[in-house]
Amino acid sequence: MADLRPSRPQRRVRYLSDEAVPIAQRMVVGSHLRAHRERLGISLKDAGMHIGASGSKISRLETGQHEFKAKDIGRLLDFYAADDTARQYLMELLEHANQRPWWQDWSDVATKQLQAFVSFEEMAQRIRTYEPTQLPGLLQTEEYARAVIEAGAEVSSPREIERLVALRQRRRQRFEEAPLHSKRLISVIDEVTLIRPFGNRGIMGRQLDHLIALTDHPRHTMRIAELSKPNLPVMLGMTIIFDFENRLLPDIVYTEQFDGAFILQEEKQVDGRVKAFDRLQNASLSHQRSAQRLRDLRKAL
Structure with a gap:
């Protein structure tokens, strides 16, 4: 068989809407x-x-x-x-x-853009994420996730909230249950997301406990971008980079704004985001020092 490696898509930036x-x-x-x-x-x-x-x-x-x-x-x-x-x-x-994906069970509440995101998350071998306003979904406890979703403007009923919480927890469960070699998460956590609470003090305390426990897990790498450190290169904004095993797909960058989401696939754009993410990761606390910062924040709560 000829070497037919996946080529780069023709469109450089794709806006994800509730259409195709x-x-x-x-x-x-x-x-x-x-x-x-x-x-x-x-x-x-x-x-x-x-x-x-x-x-x-x-x-x-x-x-x-x-x-x-x-x-x-x-x-x-x-x-x-x-x-x-x-x-x-x-x-x-x-x-x-063509198989029916598991997340189709949530199609009544999951937007098309969310379903696209879950499909990338499901297939990716390594995920690198920086989210400046909240903790990454794969790190969220159930009650923290509920508080975040309730604070959002995209849901209108208690039933929708509970359905979306269940989907987020199912994503986390599948990620954690996957073979260790097949899934890895590298999270740059903005310290402001640990200080600005979602829910109440008890919810944030249990969320911090969960993060502290994950610092010992080989699947997870966490780096905290310190709030007090000057000149951190946080300008890249919300960025999630999906890397796929055996180059099944070229790397994909996913980013969100309040009213929509985009995926970047053109090599130069992806490379720029990857380099920006690496700069922020290298400027953040080490994994070990981040674990200690989490413990300090938990004691101070």
Whole structure:
């Protein structure tokens, strides 16, 4: 089989709305289809005409925004003259991509952008995160998560709140139960998120206890960005970097604003965010000193 490594998407920045959004498992299939097409110099329009579709549909297939039909993929692979090994591999990926994901059980409350995020989180081998306004979701206790969601503007009923809390806890459970080698979280924690409380004093105390316990877990690395340290390079804002095993996908950067989310996939943009994250991580307290700072904050609470 030819070396058809996933190529970079054509769009550099993708705004995630409640319309069609990319799903990681589909993106894997789409990136391989793009590599086959580009290897032969076939245009999106010509590929679409071969299966009786538009070039825009091929683009949506390649970027993971459209569900796959085995018949269409088979005809495209014929057109791309894919060999038997490549065909078998793509069809196995396709079967996995078309399976109903576990988070679909929360589709009544989870926005399309949240479902896209969970798909990246589910597939990533390493996650690097900096969130300046709250603790990362995978570090949150149930009651802290409830307080954060209640403080947000995106929910309107107690039922929605409890459903979203349950989804967040399910994400955390799956992350913690995954084989140790397959999941790792590197968190740069802004100290302000440890000082500005969500919920009440008891909730924050138990949240700190949880973080202290996680500092001994090999899956987790925590670095606290000190509030009192001048000139910390925190300007990158909310940044989550997803790294995928065996380069199934190129690295993806996810970032949120109040009214929406974006993913960055273009190599230069991703590299810039990674370097900014590394600068902040290196300027923050070490893992050991961060653990001590957590213990100090817990005593002072």
